[in-house]
Amino acid sequence: MNTVAARPRIKDVARYAGVSPKTVSNVINDFEHVSEQTRAAVREAIDALGYRVNIAGRQLRQGRTGMITLAVPELDVAYFSELAKHVMAEADRRGRTVLIHQTEGVRERELAALHGFDTQFSDGVILSPLSLLPRDLTTRDQRLPVVLLGERPAEGGTDHVGIDNVRAAREATEHLLSRGRRRIAVIGGAVRGRQGTDRLRTDGYRQALEVAGLPFAPGLVVPVEAYHWQDGARAASALLEKEPHPDALLCLNDHLALGALRTLYERGRSVPGDLDVVGFDDIEASRFSVPSLTTVAPDKPDIAKAAVSLLLERIDEPDAGSLQDHVAGHRLIVRESSGG
Amino acid sequence: MNTVAARPRIKDVARYAGVSPKTVSNVINDFEHVSEQTRAAVREAIDALGYRVNIAGRQLRQGRTGMITLAVPELDVAYFSELAKHVMAEADRRGRTVLIHQTEGVRERELAALHGFDTQFSDGVILSPLSLLPRDLTTRDQRLPVVLLGERPAEGGTDHVGIDNVRAAREATEHLLSRGRRRIAVIGGAVRGRQGTDRLRTDGYRQALEVAGLPFAPGLVVPVEAYHWQDGARAASALLEKEPHPDALLCLNDHLALGALRTLYERGRSVPGDLDVVGFDDIEASRFSVPSLTTVAPDKPDIAKAAVSLLLERIDEPDAGSLQDHVAGHRLIVRESSGG
DNA sequence: CATGGCGATTACATCGATGTAAATACGTCG
DNA sequence: CGACGTATTTACATCGATGTAATCGCCATG
Numbered sequence: 203m204n205t206v207a208a209r210p211r212i213k214d215v216a217r218y219a220g221v222s223p224k225t226v227s228n229v230i231n232d233f234e235h236v237s238e239q240t241r242a243a244v245r246e247a248i249d250a251l252g253y254r255v256n257i258a259g260r261q262l263r264q265g266r267t268g269m270i271t272l273a274v275p276e277l278d279v280a281y282f283s284e285l286a287k288h289v290m291a292e293a294d295r296r297g298r299t300v301l302i303h304q305t306e307g308v309r310e311r312e313l314a315a316l317h318g319f320d321t322q323f324s325d326g327v328i329l330s331p332l333s334l335l336p337r338d339l340t341t342r343d344q345r346l347p348v349v350l351l352g353e354r355p356a357e358g359g360t361d362h363v364g365i366d367n368v369r370a371a372r373e374a375t376e377h378l379l380s381r382g383r384r385r386i387a388v389i390g391g392a393v394r395g396r397q398g399t400d401r402l403r404t405d406g407y408r409q410a411l412e413v414a415g416l417p418f419a420p421g422l423v424v425p426v427e428a429y430h431w432q433d434g435a436r437a438a439s440a441l442l443e444k445e446p447h448p449d450a451l452l453c454l455n456d457h458l459a460l461g462a463l464r465t466l467y468e469r470g471r472s473v474p475g476d477l478d479v480v481g482f483d484d485i486e487a488s489r490f491s492v493p494s495l496t497t498v499a500p501d502k503p504d505i506a507k508a509a510v511s512l513l514l515e516r517i518d519e520p521d522a523g524s525l526q527d528h529v530a531g532h533r534l535i536v537r538e539s540s541g542g
Numbered sequence: 543m544n545t546v547a548a549r550p551r552i553k554d555v556a557r558y559a560g561v562s563p564k565t566v567s568n569v570i571n572d573f574e575h576v577s578e579q580t581r582a583a584v585r586e587a588i589d590a591l592g593y594r595v596n597i598a599g600r601q602l603r604q605g606r607t608g609m610i611t612l613a614v615p616e617l618d619v620a621y622f623s624e625l626a627k628h629v630m631a632e633a634d635r636r637g638r639t640v641l642i643h644q645t646e647g648v649r650e651r652e653l654a655a656l657h658g659f660d661t662q663f664s665d666g667v668i669l670s671p672l673s674l675l676p677r678d679l680t681t682r683d684q685r686l687p688v689v690l691l692g693e694r695p696a697e698g699g700t701d702h703v704g705i706d707n708v709r710a711a712r713e714a715t716e717h718l719l720s721r722g723r724r725r726i727a728v729i730g731g732a733v734r735g736r737q738g739t740d741r742l743r744t745d746g747y748r749q750a751l752e753v754a755g756l757p758f759a760p761g762l763v764v765p766v767e768a769y770h771w772q773d774g775a776r777a778a779s780a781l782l783e784k785e786p787h788p789d790a791l792l793c794l795n796d797h798l799a800l801g802a803l804r805t806l807y808e809r810g811r812s813v814p815g816d817l818d819v820v821g822f823d824d825i826e827a828s829r830f831s832v833p834s835l836t837t838v839a840p841d842k843p844d845i846a847k848a849a850v851s852l853l854l855e856r857i858d859e860p861d862a863g864s865l866q867d868h869v870a871g872h873r874l875i876v877r878e879s880s881g882g
Numbered sequence: 883c884a885t886g887g888c889g890a891t892t893a894c895a896t897c898g899a900t901g902t903a904a905a906t907a908c909g910t911c912g
Numbered sequence: 913c914g915a916c917g918t919a920t921t922t923a924c925a926t927c928g929a930t931g932t933a934a935t936c937g938c939c940a941t942g
Contacts, residue, residue, distance in 0.1 A: 209685065212899060222922045227900055235920055257662045259898030261598040262927045277623040277642070278826065284618050290644055302617070302642035304630055322597045323663050345549065431830045464830040486618065490771045490804040492832045552929060562892050567930055575890055599928030602897045 219247035280485035288506035307332035347516035371406030390454030434461025493538035559587035613655035620825035628846030647672035687856035711746030723790035730794035774801025833878035
């Protein structure tokens, strides 16, 4: 019962169908000059033997695997797992398989993805970086097609897909201002440093304040270690320690916002009575939290679609066309946490 | 600028170091009979050229890749993304790389994982099945080592890792009973059919009722389509339509529970005032929800560790030892939603 | 000094699939 | 009926790494 026939090879199929291995290969790859009759015979042999192409052999020969890699910092950040779902769906539609890779936001692992070390089986990489440095992109091995998501360590070098972070943050802030909020804190924000997502969103926030003629208070910008619930909870606690209290929290992702909501609940602050809370990403949890969360919803299907398209284009024509920067749409979804 | 040197091959390294390709291979694979001198020269050549082994070539020759696949239904179900994190960490510790695969709970895709179709690069698979049938396991290709998580379509056939679902559900139910709850509904439950996780947990629930001398009311068991927030919300709504209302909800995962919490909030029911709510999985969201969620916490690190260990054993010795069934620990974490 | 023995190194074949180029089959036309 | 062109099919080499078995070099021993 333990002795199973070995997986059939292309030559087993050939023998069974009474043709040469190359003819089997031709059938598999839809080469047009194969008679209907042989094609049928080969198909039958394939079915009969349960033959599947050995991808290692194929890759060795033609250097393609039909697989692409999606490398994200953390899968338990819902934005990334939701995005992964869309990317897989889109890739499926295009006849590709997606391998998912977790970098934990560690530069070394992002570099590994960028260089295809752990991902040699992949024809290209969609990478959502956190710690990559500008020079990592310019010194990278240009042979592996790469599309960056979200963060962009430097201008040029790779195709890029993301939303207009500055505008999104400005709009979210304007929403809070229009509700009469004046002391808006930014959880997860960054005032200086790289033009990362945090910095761009903080810039958008500042623009909105400026337009409204309000002063910018650096004390209201609270950096965080990671974009998780507990960091949001902690940041909210810290903000409530100091006087005067903020009257709104602009949280740079939904996990931070949901963590903050919990802290406010524990401290007896009413949302949206005492404070408004806004997040980014529109993860599923935000529709069901109590109160439900106002959030900036990036167009995830569009992001996934653009990323896969750009990557496949690069794979098919490595040095064609100029670098693309696809700006995906976003919209503010107003829910209970800001009076919706 | 676009002309980059091709990725170096083993023979390029050989030429650079002035030795044969096989000697380079020997160095890479830590073959012991290589002089210190040659070894150093080869190492230097490898560094100088930035050589990395081509895994396709290696796999073709030795049939191993050093990669394992984790196939789960949906990454945006937090339990699975959290588990994925632990599996990756453990695999990393053991010097393996994990490829993640999403089956969407579709039998066809689970079969694909089981047969290594999309996962040929992988030495083995850790699969969390939903729709697999018993015969799928017995008729599967025995050459790909497989460890099943959670559901177990049939006795035997593969190694298995999971918690004691019956006992866990019984304990959770006992907890509710001890708080005086008498009309406990089961969201996501199943009274008959395969011995899936849902069925086992429902059985545990029934056992607890029986021990307490309470009647079993089939109307309190509400099946769901999927284990997502919205299904929990919908099921809770349905339960509130009918009289008499339940006084507790045993939800078979945390997403269902959190969705139900939202519905109860919308309908003005107080938790744990009017009803208690309990979930399964202890995802991060449950610590921060309002109210925080009582839940059965499976020992995820233990599950991940056992799964990886069993799989690596099977890979190293395909037909050694009998089939293992590792029962991982669990504990009930009582939080606000049941008076904690 | 010839021989044996052992460690270090290498030549060659091979894993599976497919590109190239050559061979074969088939049909058409003079 | 034979030559030629086109449609199919095939033989062979190749992708990169490594197992096998053979060879080489060196030292100890008789």
